[in-house]
Amino acid sequence: MEKYTLIVTEKPDAAKRIAEALDLNGKPKKAEEKNVPYFLAQRDKPLVVVPALGHLYTVVHETGRRNYYPVFNFKWAPRYVAERGAKQVKAWIEVISKLAENADSFIDACDYDIEGAIIGYTLLKYACGNKENTATRMKYSTLTKEELEKSYSEQMPHLDFAMIEAGKTRHEVDWLYGVNISRALTLAANRYSGRYATLSTGRVQGPTLKFLVARERSINSFVPTPYWSFMAQVEIEGKKYPVDYQKRIIERKADADTVVEVCSGREGTIEKIEEKKMQITPPTPFDLGSLQSEAYSLFGYAPRRTGNIAERLYLDALISYPRTSSQKLPPIINYRAILNGLSQEPSYKKLALDLLGKEELRPREGSKEDPAHPAVYPTGNRPERVLDESERRIWDLVVRRFMAVFGEPSVKQSIRAAINVNGHYFYLRGRHVLKEGWMKYYKPYLRTEEVSLPPIKEGEPVQLEQIIREDKFTQPPPRYNPSSLLKRMEAEGIGTKATRADIIETLYSRKYIAEERIVVTDLGFDVIDVLRQHAPSVISVKLTRDLEQKMERIQSNSEKREKVLEEAVYRLKPVLTELKKHEMKIGEALSSALKRARVQERTIGECPSCHTGKLMILFSRRTKKRFIGCTNYFSKACRTSFPLPQGGTVKPAGRLCKGCGWPVLFVHVRGRRPWNLCFNPACPIKEERRKRLEMQGLQSRGSGTTTEQIL
Amino acid sequence: MRCRVCSREAQEQPQSKYCEPHQKAYETIQKKSEVWKKASSIEWKEYLKEVAKNPLTGMWAREVAESLLSEKE
Numbered sequence: 001m002e003k004y005t006l007i008v009t010e011k012p013d014a015a016k017r018i019a020e021a022l023d024l025n026g027k028p029k030k031a032e033e034k035n036v037p038y039f040l041a042q043r044d045k046p047l048v049v050v051p052a053l054g055h056l057y058t059v060v061h062e063t064g065r066r067n068y069y070p071v072f073n074f075k076w077a078p079r080y081v082a083e084r085g086a087k088q089v090k091a092w093i094e095v096i097s098k099l100a101e102n103a104d105s106f107i108d109a110c111d112y113d114i115e116g117a118i119i120g121y122t123l124l125k126y127a128c129g130n131k132e133n134t135a136t137r138m139k140y141s142t143l144t145k146e147e148l149e150k151s152y153s154e155q156m157p158h159l160d161f162a163m164i165e166a167g168k169t170r171h172e173v174d175w176l177y178g179v180n181i182s183r184a185l186t187l188a189a190n191r192y193s194g195r196y197a198t199l200s201t202g203r204v205q206g207p208t209l210k211f212l213v214a215r216e217r218s219i220n221s222f223v224p225t226p227y228w229s230f231m232a233q234v235e236i237e238g239k240k241y242p243v244d245y246q247k248r249i250i251e252r253k254a255d256a257d258t259v260v261e262v263c264s265g266r267e268g269t270i271e272k273i274e275e276k277k278m279q280i281t282p283p284t285p286f287d288l289g290s291l292q293s294e295a296y297s298l299f300g301y302a303p304r305r306t307g308n309i310a311e312r313l314y315l316d317a318l319i320s321y322p323r324t325s326s327q328k329l330p331p332i333i334n335y336r337a338i339l340n341g342l343s344q345e346p347s348y349k350k351l352a353l354d355l356l357g358k359e360e361l362r363p364r365e366g367s368k369e370d371p372a373h374p375a376v377y378p379t380g381n382r383p384e385r386v387l388d389e390s391e392r393r394i395w396d397l398v399v400r401r402f403m404a405v406f407g408e409p410s411v412k413q414s415i416r417a418a419i420n421v422n423g424h425y426f427y428l429r430g431r432h433v434l435k436e437g438w439m440k441y442y443k444p445y446l447r448t449e450e451v452s453l454p455p456i457k458e459g460e461p462v463q464l465e466q467i468i469r470e471d472k473f474t475q476p477p478p479r480y481n482p483s484s485l486l487k488r489m490e491a492e493g494i495g496t497k498a499t500r501a502d503i504i505e506t507l508y509s510r511k512y513i514a515e516e517r518i519v520v521t522d523l524g525f526d527v528i529d530v531l532r533q534h535a536p537s538v539i540s541v542k543l544t545r546d547l548e549q550k551m552e553r554i555q556s557n558s559e560k561r562e563k564v565l566e567e568a569v570y571r572l573k574p575v576l577t578e579l580k581k582h583e584m585k586i587g588e589a590l591s592s593a594l595k596r597a598r599v600q601e602r603t604i605g606e607c608p609s610c611h612t613g614k615l616m617i618l619f620s621r622r623t624k625k626r627f628i629g630c631t632n633y634f635s636k637a638c639r640t641s642f643p644l645p646q647g648g649t650v651k652p653a654g655r656l657c658k659g660c661g662w663p664v665l666f667v668h669v670r671g672r673r674p675w676n677l678c679f680n681p682a683c684p685i686k687e688e689r690r691k692r693l694e695m696q697g698l699q700s701r702g703s704g705t706t707t708e709q710i711l
Numbered sequence: 712m713r714c715r716v717c718s719r720e721a722q723e724q725p726q727s728k729y730c731e732p733h734q735k736a737y738e739t740i741q742k743k744s745e746v747w748k749k750a751s752s753i754e755w756k757e758y759l760k761e762v763a764k765n766p767l768t769g770m771w772a773r774e775v776a777e778s779l780l781s782e783k784e
Contacts, residue, residue, distance in 0.1 A: 221736040222769035223743040223762055226750050253751050473767050 004046035006103035007138075008096070008123050010110040012037055013315035014143060015051035018109055021148035022047055034091040038099065043152075048103065050096055052110070056089050057122035058082055059175040069183040070576040072569050074175060076122060093127050100128035106135035107152075108159055112372045113323055114167040114555075115498050121164045135159060139372075141324075141333075142379045143317040163372075166555035170496075173547065173568045177203040180572055181538055184579040185527065185586070189594060192587025197594050199527065200510055203547070204495040204503050206531055206539040209512055209520075211488055213528040215477060216520040224473035228256035232426055234268070234419060235465040236454050243464075246425040256469050259424055263467050268421035270428075270460045276416075279409045282438035284327045284366030285375030286401055288497045289490050291322065291394075294401075296483030298445055299393055303486045304501035309394045310376065317381050319398050323498050324373040327366025329405065333374060335361045338402070341380020348399060351441050355406050363405040371555075377402045400442050407438025412448075417456055421464050428453065428462075479517040493545045511597055515654070522600070526593035530586050535575040543571070604628060604652050605663040610638040615663070617650060626650070628679055642679045645669070650677075659685030715782075716774045729775070736771035740779075756780070 019028035019039030108120035310322035343352035430453035512524030553559035632638035648669030714730035
């Protein structure tokens with residue numbers, strides 16, 4: 001068999017695109033073995049492009065049992081060794097190893113970042129038989145044909161070993177922290193209560209949960225302060241306009257009453273009209289964090305969702321590599337070619353041509369840089385398939401932001417007229433856009449409101465039509481949402497652009513936090529209390545950031561991996577000794593938190609009959625069936641009960657039924673689509689549905705069709 | 712000693728009638744009472760009632776306010 005070059009990629013979609021771009025006819029042959037796809041292409045020589053499935057190798061405990069700590073000896077091993085759900089990885093590695101046997105050269109074409117570097121390195125080293133030192137590297141930021149061809153012809157002579165070292169260290173340090181502290185917590189709870197439940201924390205997870213607990217504490221201890229303001233209106237030429245009082249906040253009720261008393265129904269005079277022009281510079285290009293944040297505020301997408309959508313758009317060669325922290329758009333990406341491409345899309349044609357008409361295209365850039373990739377930008381390609389709504393939205397956002405950064409500054413005008421009413425000043429405000437500039441490209445996503453004013457002159461009398469005192473209170477600190485939490489993590493310098501969104505999801509899945517506007521659960525509080533008391537360094541933001549910076553320095557060759565690992569172990573050892581010493585006390589605290597969490601998980605709400613008990617998901621030892629019952633059920637004080645489906649999982653959905661206001665349950669039976677269930681037998685929605693079905697039944701009988709046929 | 716609100720262990724240093732979270736809420740209640748007095752000229756008990764019924768009051772602060780009200784009664 002003729003020898004070939006084996007190109008390893010990160011995902012199947014990327015492998016397909018690379019094979020299509022490099023094949024001379026653009027039509028590589030698809031092959032498959034053990035359900036693992038790979039592509040055969042022909043260029044200057046035969047190429048085989050094989051994908052990984054994300055990480056195929058991971059850090060595992062070198063030897064020994066799972067249920068003890070501390071553990072400091074580790075090795076890299078196939079993921080199926082460590083994870084029960086990763087069986088398909090075995091076939092994947094076997095196929096890659098087999099393909100490697102007939103290859104005479106190797107190219108790493110995984111994404112150019114820390115995770116991609118590790119995926120490619122471990123594959124070449126372990127699956128391909130120590131080919132990491134002879135392999136070359138393709139570096140690209142988009143999966144367009146032009147860029148892939150260029151990166152193939154201008155391959156880097158070797159892998160980026162500094163990036164690999166940084167990636168390995170990050171995985172190994174995270175493993176050391178995650179495994180040891182999580183085992184310490186899990187075993188403490190297990191040994192105290194005899195019940196098993198996974199309790200986890202990690203190097204970044206702990207400090208992140210600490211922010212949330214600190215915010216929750218402030219909210220829970222919050223006492224609002226009263227203050228007063230006014231809702232006032234003036235009348236000009238028969239039309240009413242809202243005006244603001246000179247002070248936004250009045251701290252004493254008596255002072256607010258005085259203002260109402262002396263100004264009510266009075267005529268005032270326009271004393272001064274001030275006009276201001278403001279130049280608003282275009283926004284900066286998107287890095288991953290700002291894209292996630294904008295998508296959250298505009299569409300309500302959680303950061304991880306935006307990350308996944310952006311990843312799909314990247315694999316479709318519609319946008320550049322999204323996991324970037326850069327806010328720079330270097331000229332090498334070819335602005336004009338991208339705009340030319342976008343001008344083929346009817347909805348962007350006018351805007352793109354408008355920019356192409358400019359003599360010089362210079363983007364506004366932000367300060368953040370990323371050595372591996374530029375900011376997120378559209379490739380100029382048009383979708384080859386129908387994008388779903390969320391994909392379309394994110395693509396549109398990236399396209400419009402890209403165009404906006406080349407726009408002129410916009411100019412806004414604000415007008416403020418000061419009206420003197422009996423010695424008190426009220427301000428009439430207007431604002432409008434004088435020059436659209438970059439705003440025309442980003443229009444659908446702007447939140448500006450135009451306020452027009454009537455023609456007014458200084459010295460004119462104006463009637464204060466209405467003044468109402470408004471009683472207000474200061475608000476508690478806002479709860480974090482996934483987007484604001486991600487921003488905080490970024491600002492604190494903990495985690496990486498690739499891991500932050502996943503860490504937030506882990507906090508949800510461990511039940512340390514709940515809801516969209518994040519609420520810390522009792523379990524979350526108790527985990528942080530335990531760590532604060534016995535392992536404060538594990539949740540220290542400063543120490544975490546410090547370690548983070550050291551790992552970053554490995555990438556620039558100014559720090560050694562061994563030194564960082566040694567330091568991590570040195571820091572962990574006393575923490576683990578302390579945790580072991582207080583194991584029973586920690587176990588007691590965590591077990592009771594887990595117990596409370598389990599009860600909370602089954603609690604549905606107040607009993608509608610007795611109003612003293614709570615409705616819970618209960619289990620009857622006699623019938624061996626689960627049902628909803630009042631907590632007073634077994635004491636026979638309240639016999640309220642409702643039947644439940646016996647298969648699958650049932651839990652409170654955390655919302656109320658639109659028809660009757662009773663709590664709704666979430667039911668998930670394996671193999672079926674999950675559904676929401678209102679357990680109120682007298683729910684009007686159920687009644688309506690029943691009547692509708694009856695009507696349908698009658699109609700079908702009338703027309704000679706049977707219900708079975710309708711169903 | 713147990714916390715008057717939730718029966719958890721009360722804070723030892725400084726000695727308190729409350730556990731750590733409720734102690735923090737108690738301190739906020741005390742600190743804010745002066746601001747309320749200046750703003751609305753209301754007395755301590757009236758202030759506690761207002762705090763207890765305000766939907767913006769935090770959970771721990773409300774529990775402490777309710778506990779203080781029941782103590783006075």
